[in-house]
Amino acid sequence: MKDITVMEDIQLLVNTFYEKVQADELLGPIFNGVIQDRWPVHLEKMYRFWQTVLLEEHTYFGRPFPPHAQLPIEQAHFDTWLRHWHETVDSLFAGPKAEEAKWRGGKMALMFMSKLDYYRNGTGTPLL
Numbered sequence: 001m002k003d004i005t006v007m008e009d010i011q012l013l014v015n016t017f018y019e020k021v022q023a024d025e026l027l028g029p030i031f032n033g034v035i036q037d038r039w040p041v042h043l044e045k046m047y048r049f050w051q052t053v054l055l056e057e058h059t060y061f062g063r064p065f066p067p068h069a070q071l072p073i074e075q076a077h078f079d080t081w082l083r084h085w086h087e088t089v090d091s092l093f094a095g096p097k098a099e100e101a102k103w104r105g106g107k108m109a110l111m112f113m114s115k116l117d118y119y120r121n122g123t124g125t126p127l128l
């Protein structure tokens with residue numbers, strides 16, 4: 001199995017992941033409720049995000065956290081997100097970049113959850 005090396009790999013990874021997410025009974029309604037008919041725009045943005053993170057080609061200039069600040073999400077949602085992310089990566093790729101993709105996803109989920117805790121009830125530590 002090959003590793004993640006080019007933009008086509010990122011596109012396959014992101015497309016496959018969000019197909020799973022859209023079909024998921026916990027996450028699907030949240031994503032579809034916000035994104036509605038803007039999926040092409042969201043997917044393009046996520047290609048650039050992961051291209052920047054994994055391929056060091058700097059095409060994403062946004063701020064990842066703000067769109068999540070008001071979402072009705074808690075630990076269970078991040079657990080589900082991560083389970084799909086790991087399964088998708090492992091079903092398509094193997095190697096150092098594939099490992100990094102899973103590691104980064106975990107770190108981002110932890111950071112988002114920690115920020116949400118902090119803003120919601122003043123507990124937890126915002127890591128960034």
Ligand code: HEM
Nearest residue numbers: 030031034042049062063064067073077078081105108109
């Ligand atoms: C329960 C988990 C999550 C849910 C429900 C969720 C949902 C969403 C939604 C609804 C948007 C906004 C789409 C739009 O309005 O265009 C978004 C954007 C985004 N998400 Fe997530 N997300 C989750 C976890 C994550 C994680 C763990 C990461 C990072 C690895 C991530 C990275 C991003 C990025 C980079 C954006 C685009 C931000 C921008 O506008 O520049 N998300 N997400």
